[in-house]
Amino acid sequence: MFFEKAEKLSLADVLQLASFENADALKEQAGGIFFTDVKALTEAGSEDIAFHHNEKYKSQITDCRAGACIVHPKHKDLLPQNVLPLLTSTPQRAFAAISQAFYPEEIHGTQELIHPTAVIHPTAELGKGTRVGHHVYIGPYVRIGELCRIDAGAVIVHTHMGAKCHVYTGARIGQAGFGFAMDEKGPLNIPQIGRVIIGNQVDIGANTTIDRGSLRDTVIGDGTRIDNLVQIGHNVQIGKGCIIVSQVGIAGSTILEDYVALGGQVGVSGHLHLKKGAQAAAKSGIMRDIEPGQTVGGIPAVPIRQWHQQNSKLGQLAKTRRVQGDKREG
Amino acid sequence: MFFEKAEKLSLADVLQLASFENADALKEQAGGIFFTDVKALTEAGSEDIAFHHNEKYKSQITDCRAGACIVHPKHKDLLPQNVLPLLTSTPQRAFAAISQAFYPEEIHGTQELIHPTAVIHPTAELGKGTRVGHHVYIGPYVRIGELCRIDAGAVIVHTHMGAKCHVYTGARIGQAGFGFAMDEKGPLNIPQIGRVIIGNQVDIGANTTIDRGSLRDTVIGDGTRIDNLVQIGHNVQIGKGCIIVSQVGIAGSTILEDYVALGGQVGVSGHLHLKKGAQAAAKSGIMRDIEPGQTVGGIPAVPIRQWHQQNSKLGQLAKTRRVQGDKREG
Amino acid sequence: MFFEKAEKLSLADVLQLASFENADALKEQAGGIFFTDVKALTEAGSEDIAFHHNEKYKSQITDCRAGACIVHPKHKDLLPQNVLPLLTSTPQRAFAAISQAFYPEEIHGTQELIHPTAVIHPTAELGKGTRVGHHVYIGPYVRIGELCRIDAGAVIVHTHMGAKCHVYTGARIGQAGFGFAMDEKGPLNIPQIGRVIIGNQVDIGANTTIDRGSLRDTVIGDGTRIDNLVQIGHNVQIGKGCIIVSQVGIAGSTILEDYVALGGQVGVSGHLHLKKGAQAAAKSGIMRDIEPGQTVGGIPAVPIRQWHQQNSKLGQLAKTRRVQGDKREG
Numbered sequence: 001m002f003f004e005k006a007e008k009l010s011l012a013d014v015l016q017l018a019s020f021e022n023a024d025a026l027k028e029q030a031g032g033i034f035f036t037d038v039k040a041l042t043e044a045g046s047e048d049i050a051f052h053h054n055e056k057y058k059s060q061i062t063d064c065r066a067g068a069c070i071v072h073p074k075h076k077d078l079l080p081q082n083v084l085p086l087l088t089s090t091p092q093r094a095f096a097a098i099s100q101a102f103y104p105e106e107i108h109g110t111q112e113l114i115h116p117t118a119v120i121h122p123t124a125e126l127g128k129g130t131r132v133g134h135h136v137y138i139g140p141y142v143r144i145g146e147l148c149r150i151d152a153g154a155v156i157v158h159t160h161m162g163a164k165c166h167v168y169t170g171a172r173i174g175q176a177g178f179g180f181a182m183d184e185k186g187p188l189n190i191p192q193i194g195r196v197i198i199g200n201q202v203d204i205g206a207n208t209t210i211d212r213g214s215l216r217d218t219v220i221g222d223g224t225r226i227d228n229l230v231q232i233g234h235n236v237q238i239g240k241g242c243i244i245v246s247q248v249g250i251a252g253s254t255i256l257e258d259y260v261a262l263g264g265q266v267g268v269s270g271h272l273h274l275k276k277g278a279q280a281a282a283k284s285g286i287m288r289d290i291e292p293g294q295t296v297g298g299i300p301a302v303p304i305r306q307w308h309q310q311n312s313k314l315g316q317l318a319k320t321r322r323v324q325g326d327k328r329e330g
Numbered sequence: 331m332f333f334e335k336a337e338k339l340s341l342a343d344v345l346q347l348a349s350f351e352n353a354d355a356l357k358e359q360a361g362g363i364f365f366t367d368v369k370a371l372t373e374a375g376s377e378d379i380a381f382h383h384n385e386k387y388k389s390q391i392t393d394c395r396a397g398a399c400i401v402h403p404k405h406k407d408l409l410p411q412n413v414l415p416l417l418t419s420t421p422q423r424a425f426a427a428i429s430q431a432f433y434p435e436e437i438h439g440t441q442e443l444i445h446p447t448a449v450i451h452p453t454a455e456l457g458k459g460t461r462v463g464h465h466v467y468i469g470p471y472v473r474i475g476e477l478c479r480i481d482a483g484a485v486i487v488h489t490h491m492g493a494k495c496h497v498y499t500g501a502r503i504g505q506a507g508f509g510f511a512m513d514e515k516g517p518l519n520i521p522q523i524g525r526v527i528i529g530n531q532v533d534i535g536a537n538t539t540i541d542r543g544s545l546r547d548t549v550i551g552d553g554t555r556i557d558n559l560v561q562i563g564h565n566v567q568i569g570k571g572c573i574i575v576s577q578v579g580i581a582g583s584t585i586l587e588d589y590v591a592l593g594g595q596v597g598v599s600g601h602l603h604l605k606k607g608a609q610a611a612a613k614s615g616i617m618r619d620i621e622p623g624q625t626v627g628g629i630p631a632v633p634i635r636q637w638h639q640q641n642s643k644l645g646q647l648a649k650t651r652r653v654q655g656d657k658r659e660g
Numbered sequence: 661m662f663f664e665k666a667e668k669l670s671l672a673d674v675l676q677l678a679s680f681e682n683a684d685a686l687k688e689q690a691g692g693i694f695f696t697d698v699k700a701l702t703e704a705g706s707e708d709i710a711f712h713h714n715e716k717y718k719s720q721i722t723d724c725r726a727g728a729c730i731v732h733p734k735h736k737d738l739l740p741q742n743v744l745p746l747l748t749s750t751p752q753r754a755f756a757a758i759s760q761a762f763y764p765e766e767i768h769g770t771q772e773l774i775h776p777t778a779v780i781h782p783t784a785e786l787g788k789g790t791r792v793g794h795h796v797y798i799g800p801y802v803r804i805g806e807l808c809r810i811d812a813g814a815v816i817v818h819t820h821m822g823a824k825c826h827v828y829t830g831a832r833i834g835q836a837g838f839g840f841a842m843d844e845k846g847p848l849n850i851p852q853i854g855r856v857i858i859g860n861q862v863d864i865g866a867n868t869t870i871d872r873g874s875l876r877d878t879v880i881g882d883g884t885r886i887d888n889l890v891q892i893g894h895n896v897q898i899g900k901g902c903i904i905v906s907q908v909g910i911a912g913s914t915i916l917e918d919y920v921a922l923g924g925q926v927g928v929s930g931h932l933h934l935k936k937g938a939q940a941a942a943k944s945g946i947m948r949d950i951e952p953g954q955t956v957g958g959i960p961a962v963p964i965r966q967w968h969q970q971n972s973k974l975g976q977l978a979k980t981r982r983v984q985g986d987k988r989e990g
Binding site: 117119135137140141153155158170172175176178180181182183184185186187188189190191193195207209211215216229231233247249251265267269271285299300302306309310313314317 | 661662663698699700703714716717750752753755756757759760762763775777793794795811812813828829830861863865866867882883885887888889901903905906907924925942943958959971974975977978979980
């Protein structure tokens, strides 16, 4: 089997791991109730804990046969009588905590700290407990904090990284950015003499590329999560707790403040400023700054409500026989 | 030279390799006719076999100087008199079969089964005849079937794979998906405890990433072809004979039934259902289920005819002086 | 520190490196003026050379405290009196030349030519001074010219490459393209028997994938710059001095003439012809040929002015209460 699992957790253990709204009531019956695994809503049996977090699967709650189910209070009445409800307004976080207790280390085979096929430059510094996978290359003067995990085939150069980061397989961090002068004389590269500065608890996805800065640094803040095949250009500054979904591209010198979230395949032009909590729907093409907390969509991206209106109007327009309006002279 | 080629094939050999509509007529003249190579339509000479499959290059048929040309019956009259027509309604398949006979093994240098720089965990199981390239990493408990080919730099963990699969260079299969709870307390990862289950005769392109499932498995069906730089999220289920072109991204838990085809750079939202034979034009952004056999285009994707109408109307609209219509209050 | 720097350059040295419009005037005061580094406009002090190239940052000139600043003549009046102006209509090229003089080799740790973990097939030929990084694989019969640099984890097969090329980490060059016949009998691969032919001074970005040709070659011209995570399909022909920004995808058999520039995440259909100097805005979806010097935008891509008009009209349309026009019967 791929994963090592804790044998079982008692209901009392579970109540320690996350705060549930009905914890007091549950404590009274906690004695003697045990769970042996976490499972998907449709697959959980009487000894498993399931969770519900997607409105789309509402019907799956009513058929749930789990021993207990983590669920938002607004959905608790959908659960069958014999399923213990674990009520919380943040079911995903509660499920994460309980899953981690069942699967304290979900990865086999990485017991050894540094795989012998990894090449780590003698001037690089690695923190205590940091693990380095197969065929990794870590370049000169790189610093990596404690308890990081660098997966097979990753390459890290010109980078300072904090603690508890996870660099997935094949990620490329710190190579020169796309900087040159091009004209009829041909290309002339501009030396890229900045670094990549990564905070703590940052995850960087498989085959993602993060270029180092040109004159300043490329920066990734604490707790940010970057998915697979993402491109981050030179001098980009990303704040804390940002979510960058797969295949996003962020062009050079753009700033993302804290808690910005970009859907899959979003593209962001260079030299922009995406303010705190800004969000973009998947596939958006962002060509302007985004205000705090604003959500945008479309190419070029506009406020999300306007994008929905555009799409709706475009659908209507497609059904008309011809477009009305004065002819332009141009 | 990069490729080893069979010395020659007789017309009789060629007629064994694919079924041509005019095979009977050809058999009569088969004696003494030989071919030495397959070549592009514009480059083939009297000893070569060419093929025509793209309407765009119709003019190239009329100038063809090949010994024989694989061609759809509807185009046979375009061929010059001295070119032997090989008539079939599936020219691409016939050409594939004949090319394979000329180039039975198009790849040099992979005679050795397992390159010594590859790292294969002692608990992994590899089928007979499976070849593993340079700097590959195959993790614990992985199972790979017979006659597979795993190219340089690929990484495979938490995966069961069938026979005759080809994993291209730098593909990443089985890493944890993008699963976490994020809020003001920071990110909390959800252990990803599913696997990747891959059928037979699946090709997975260079630098493509396939995440393992979270609670269930990520699944890829028999004969599916996945191009380069594709992202497949956790729990995605892909049927048989699907075609996933380069840079497509499929978000978590989406289902593709058999024979779905997605053009380059298509994005598919999570938790969707693309039914049998559904197709999407390049760059589509799919946000809803697609019915069997339906083709869609656009962002958000709509039926392809509607997308063309939208584009046409949008072009007309751009030429008008101002948009007519009642002002909205909002 | 990550980068080795020349100790200092005199103003006389600087005037040798690029041609400035006010060079004669500067020569008179060149004696005794020295600079110790290049820095960003906002960070440069009295011993540094800065440069200004982006209209957006005009206010940064007025606050500049650099010793000298490379600037377009039209902006010279914005510079404070005590900053020496270095006037040129190509500030980026001048800055590139001066930066290269300060940082003649911006990369540490690559002194050794061939890292011992690289695998180079005995039949491959490497030019003088070509450096090969960690865990690289170079396949049989590959030819690479002089003074190239192949970074960690790259894989190159079936390729001829000129001189002074730079292949970034994780790039995959020369693997088989996406060619097969697919029908109800399943997929049948078409042997890909072309090569990749790369000119001189070509840069190929991190994790980029370039497929070899099917029957003809995939070709990349001199001086072309390809960013990270780009996909180039089989038989694509790219001219000289092209700029291909990150995450672009170019489908099979498309031709780019010289000096074509594609913005980030652009997609180009197969079998198209993008003529000399054609340009496409980021995220464009190109489905037709582009005329020389023409700039396009949108999906499907249209002339850029038309795209802006479409976007503007679509914005107006979204604000109307309902779309006017005759109902279509269909």
